[in-house]
Amino acid sequence: MKLLVNLSMLGPRPTGLGVYAGHCAQAADAAFDTEVIAPPSYRGDARVALRSPQNIVLGAGKGAPIRRWIWAKRRTRSIDRLVYSPTHHGFDGERGQILTIHDLIALRFPAQHPVQHLFFRHLLPRELRRCRAVFTVSETTKADLNEHYGYPLASIHVVPNGVDRDVFRRAATEMPRDDFLLMVGAAYPHKNVDEV
Numbered sequence: 001m002k003l004l005v006n007l008s009m010l011g012p013r014p015t016g017l018g019v020y021a022g023h024c025a026q027a028a029d030a031a032f033d034t035e036v037i038a039p040p041s042y043r044g045d046a047r048v049a050l051r052s053p054q055n056i057v058l059g060a061g062k063g064a065p066i067r068r069w070i071w072a073k074r075r076t077r078s079i080d081r082l083v084y085s086p087t088h089h090g091f092d093g094e095r096g097q098i099l100t101i102h103d104l105i106a107l108r109f110p111a112q113h114p115v116q117h118l119f120f121r122h123l124l125p126r127e128l129r130r131c132r133a134v135f136t137v138s139e140t141t142k143a144d145l146n147e148h149y150g151y152p153l154a155s156i157h158v159v160p161n162g163v164d165r166d167v168f169r170r171a172a173t174e175m176p177r178d179d180f181l182l183m184v185g186a187a188y189p190h191k192n193v194d195e196v
Helices: 016-031 064-074 114-129 139-149
Strands: 002-006 033-038 047-051 082-085 097-100 131-136 156-158
Touching (some): 016 033, 114 131
């Protein structure tokens, strides 16, 4: 199977979503005949089929989401390839693509993510109508996608996040004796960090 992985939004200093996307591309490259759509800052091993502009990546400023949408809209349709986006950043005109949607937080907290809120409310429904399938990380988001967008449950596949054991492994040193909880990520209100 020929696979085209969309990393067009991957910036040079990826946060969680970017790290996830990069790992997905690496795993896909090991299993399939894979090429990627990526900006000049991409340093992965997969062959690059199409270079995306550096000014559309995550972290490229406030205008990047608009520039990313315009660029994706003008992109020529791939031929004989399955397009997989390890994020919700797909291609509006692409039929049969697979998107990964981690959650619908932007819909629930519009003030926290105003640009993403507009995307999830107005543009994502159009992309979903053309998708072959959607991957998500939890049963909760699977139910949310079905409830909010009417996307068929049979076409939503739960693929939980994993841990790279080459990077994250238990240290040889003794663990602290007191109970603790490590929270890695932004302290947005929806994460409910204060309750812990």
